[in-house]
Amino acid sequence: MESSRSDQIASLLEEQILTGRFAPGARLDEVSLAEEHQVSRTPIREALQRLLLSGLVEHAPRRGVFVRQASAIEIMEMFEVMAELEAACGRLAAMRSSEEAVERLRRVNAGCREALKNGDADAYYEENGAFHHFIYAQSGNRFLENEAARLHRRLKPYRRMQLHLRGRMQQSMDEHDGIVDAIAAGKAGAAAELLRSHVGVQGEKFHHLLQQLRLEKTG
Amino acid sequence: MESSRSDQIASLLEEQILTGRFAPGARLDEVSLAEEHQVSRTPIREALQRLLLSGLVEHAPRRGVFVRQASAIEIMEMFEVMAELEAACGRLAAMRSSEEAVERLRRVNAGCREALKNGDADAYYEENGAFHHFIYAQSGNRFLENEAARLHRRLKPYRRMQLHLRGRMQQSMDEHDGIVDAIAAGKAGAAAELLRSHVGVQGEKFHHLLQQLRLEKTG
DNA sequence: TATACGTTTCTTGTATACAATATCATTGAC
DNA sequence: GTCAATGATATTGTATACAAGAAACGTATA
Numbered sequence: 001m002e003s004s005r006s007d008q009i010a011s012l013l014e015e016q017i018l019t020g021r022f023a024p025g026a027r028l029d030e031v032s033l034a035e036e037h038q039v040s041r042t043p044i045r046e047a048l049q050r051l052l053l054s055g056l057v058e059h060a061p062r063r064g065v066f067v068r069q070a071s072a073i074e075i076m077e078m079f080e081v082m083a084e085l086e087a088a089c090g091r092l093a094a095m096r097s098s099e100e101a102v103e104r105l106r107r108v109n110a111g112c113r114e115a116l117k118n119g120d121a122d123a124y125y126e127e128n129g130a131f132h133h134f135i136y137a138q139s140g141n142r143f144l145e146n147e148a149a150r151l152h153r154r155l156k157p158y159r160r161m162q163l164h165l166r167g168r169m170q171q172s173m174d175e176h177d178g179i180v181d182a183i184a185a186g187k188a189g190a191a192a193e194l195l196r197s198h199v200g201v202q203g204e205k206f207h208h209l210l211q212q213l214r215l216e217k218t219g
Numbered sequence: 220m221e222s223s224r225s226d227q228i229a230s231l232l233e234e235q236i237l238t239g240r241f242a243p244g245a246r247l248d249e250v251s252l253a254e255e256h257q258v259s260r261t262p263i264r265e266a267l268q269r270l271l272l273s274g275l276v277e278h279a280p281r282r283g284v285f286v287r288q289a290s291a292i293e294i295m296e297m298f299e300v301m302a303e304l305e306a307a308c309g310r311l312a313a314m315r316s317s318e319e320a321v322e323r324l325r326r327v328n329a330g331c332r333e334a335l336k337n338g339d340a341d342a343y344y345e346e347n348g349a350f351h352h353f354i355y356a357q358s359g360n361r362f363l364e365n366e367a368a369r370l371h372r373r374l375k376p377y378r379r380m381q382l383h384l385r386g387r388m389q390q391s392m393d394e395h396d397g398i399v400d401a402i403a404a405g406k407a408g409a410a411a412e413l414l415r416s417h418v419g420v421q422g423e424k425f426h427h428l429l430q431q432l433r434l435e436k437t438g
Numbered sequence: 439t440a441t442a443c444g445t446t447t448c449t450t451g452t453a454t455a456c457a458a459t460a461t462c463a464t465t466g467a468c
Numbered sequence: 469g470t471c472a473a474t475g476a477t478a479t480t481g482t483a484t485a486c487a488a489g490a491a492a493c494g495t496a497t498a
Contacts, residue, residue: 004280004451029478040453045481046268053272061223062460062480077362084307084363088300143296144303223481249450259483264451281450281490 009037010047017056017067018157024069028057055154075158082155083199085133085148090191093138094183100140102184108134109176116173124169125160131176135183135195162205172198228256229266236275236286237376243288247276274373294377301374302418304367305351309410312357313402320357321403326354328395335392343388344379350395354414356400381424391417 013033017024033044048065051057059065070078099103108131115123130151136145162168175198182191220357231427232252254261267284270276278284289297327350334342351371355364381387394417401410 006451031478041480042452046451047266049265049268050272053269061459062401064479072267074362080311080360081307081363084303088303092299141296141299144294144300147300148464225481250448258451261482261484265481281488283449 001124001152004043005039006043006050008112009033009039010050013047013051014054014056017051018153020157022067024067026067027217028065028067030064054150075155078151079158079199079202080153082148082151082202083196085144085151086135086199087192087196088177089136089139089141089144089148090183090195091188092140092144093135094186094188094191097183097186102180103123105131105134105138105180105183109180112173112176116169121169124172128172135179138183159202162202168205175201223262224258225262225269228252228258228262229269232266232270233275236270237372239376241286243286245286247269247286249283268370268435273369294374297370297374298377298418298421300416301367301370301421304363304370305354305418306411306415308355308358308363308367309398309402309414310407311359311363312354313405313407313410315359316357316402316405321399324350324357324399324402328399331392335388340388343391343435347391349434354398357402378421381421387424390420394420 013022013028028048029047030041030044034041037044048057048059052059052065056068057065058068108127111127112124112131115127129152129217133149136148136152139145139148175194179191179194179198182194225266232241232247241247248265249260249267253260255311256263267276267278271278271284275287276284277287290307328344331343331350334346348371352368355367355371358364394413398410398413398417401413
């Protein structure tokens with residue numbers, strides 16, 4: 001798996017787009033990429049197709065492929081869907097988690113608390129990701145787990161931005177505790193609701209952040 | 220859009236797989252397909268890549284691509300996610316639908332009732348699809364609308380099977396009425412819950428159907 | 439007769455060559 | 469001086485050629 005050259009290049013390009021190596025709106029030239037990676041255009045085209053399907057780039061026929069410029073509206077929409085998917089995971093996790101699973105969830109959450117205590121935003125980012133992925137897995141639904149992880153990954157660059165907002169880490173942590181308790185108690189509805197607002201607030205924070213950026217730009 | 224040969228072939232192959240022209244587990248040979256469609260292997264490969272990403276086929280490295288054999292568990296999982304997505308759409312639609320939108324929803328639902336009255340399963344299938352897509356759109360979230368439509372399409376062959384179950388159409392119709400009323404009344408929670416069980420029951424019916432088929436096979 | 443090894447053939451993965459179309463620039467006319 | 473049209477150029481889309489690896493078959497040996 002992942003052995004072919006085009007697969008490797010696809011993963012690499014995806015990473016480069018998500019980390020900003022290619023800015024939104026930038027054109028991905030087949031021949032330049034081919035030269036850069038020392039391959040022919042064929043593997044490059046296959047890699048680009050993969051990115052196309054994942055929605056990271058868009059394709060103008062006979063024009064080329066460009067890094068997708070997700071509008072603020074679109075990003076808010078994605079956060080809204082993320083909130084719903086997480087709510088679904090939480091709901092199912094509350095109904096299906098075993099005692100051991102809850103215990104492990106508490107341990108993962110403890111990792112978040114540790115990072116918060118150290119004021120380490122990067123560590124918190126990592127631990128937070130583990131926390132959410134664990135809940136996806138505990139939904140007991142592999143398909144749901146994959147879909148949630150896929151969108152989570154897609155939102156990566158936008159989620160990272162907001163961790164540096166003042167007080168966000170502490171607030172996030174408080175919400176985590178409530179979520180863990182709800183799942184532990186098997187309260188499906190509560191778990192769903194808490195996760196929905198937990199993620200939903202990220203969307204709103206992002207909106208807030210965007211406005212700030214816009215104000216700084218114009219002001 | 221959809222102008223290139225590979226795009227056309229991708230759509231065609233997708234249709235053919237969903238309608239059973241290619242059975243699950245069947246191998247999709249590049250050269251045969253190339254001959255069949257009078258093109259070279261290149262467009263075929265690009266089309267197959269597209270199917271790969273949508274999960275319809277799987278790819279064994281250096282072995283070829285095969286029509287994906289979705290297990291019963293996987294299908295149930297997909298129905299579970301579909302139920303959650305539909306619930307989300309309904310929740311948002313209840314909060315965001317205008318009076319005119321509700322009126323149009325009632326008209327689409329009337330189309331379902333008409334088909335039911337005529338006992339026309341195929342027509343009901345079509346009208347039912349329109350009903351659900353309308354709710355997706357009324358979520359006011361384009362991204363959610365697309366995701367829901369995508370999964371809806373993926374589940375197409377399995378949904379079609381169960382319409383012929385005795386009494387399913389009437390039951391479906393009754394549920395539709397409740398959903399419309401909830402959305403019209405702006406009862407977000409109720410709309411979500413009704414849609415969740417409406418789709419969830421499809422998953423269970425499918426499970427039922429599968430068991431029946433298995434019994435017929437062995438008995 | 440069964441198993442193991444080698445060879446052959448088929449298939450994928452990649453490279454290159456060719457064709458068609460869109461874009462850009464230059465030139466000419468108004 | 470500006471706008472339009474036509475040709476040059478570049479880039480995508482498709483075809484074909486080539487290489488590497490896997491599967492299948494046959495043969496030889498135990």
